[in-house]
Amino acid sequence: MKKMQIFEPAMCCSTGLCGVGVDPELLRISTVLNTLKNHGVHVDRFNLTNAPQEFVTNKTVNDFVREKGVEGLPVIVVDGEITITGRYPSNEEFMQLLDVPAHYIGSNTGDRKAETKKNKGCGCSGGDCCC
Structure with missing residues (x-):
């Protein structure tokens, strides 16, 4: 099985949620990673606040980060x-990077930005947008 690691910018907590x-x-x-985990696929997730040593030890x-700075994060690493x-x-x-079937991700395989464009809205109910 392929090994994926996600290196994220500094966040207030491990998930940013x-x-x-x-x-x-x-x-x-977070939803995708939890769904993958439920199917036995583990993805390591590190953010600069909670796991700075991982950024140091992964050459x-x-x-x-030395070349591009933290502005280039997140960085997705697959098999090194x-x-x-x-x-x-x-x-x-x-699905492609981890070579897993669609049902490992969940029933909705599209990303949120594509959904928003398709629906021509932000998903807020009643026009009360929070963002």
Whole structure:
């Protein structure tokens, strides 16, 4: 099985799902990772606040941060190689990178941004947008 690691910028907690304004993209990532975990697929997730040593000990990521700075995060590493920088993988990319079937991700394989464009809205009910 392939090994994926996600190196994220500094966040208030390990998932970034704390506080008043939850980023829908971080919510999607947490949901995907939990669903994968329920199917026996483990993805390591490190953020600069909670796991700075991981950024130091991973030479590939350390070199990337030295060259591009933390502005280039998140960094997605699969089997020791950087595959995506500056954004999180879409659900389809998770399936491809980890070589897992669609049902491992869940019934909705599209990413949140694509859904928002398709629905022509932000998903807030009654027009009361929070973001």
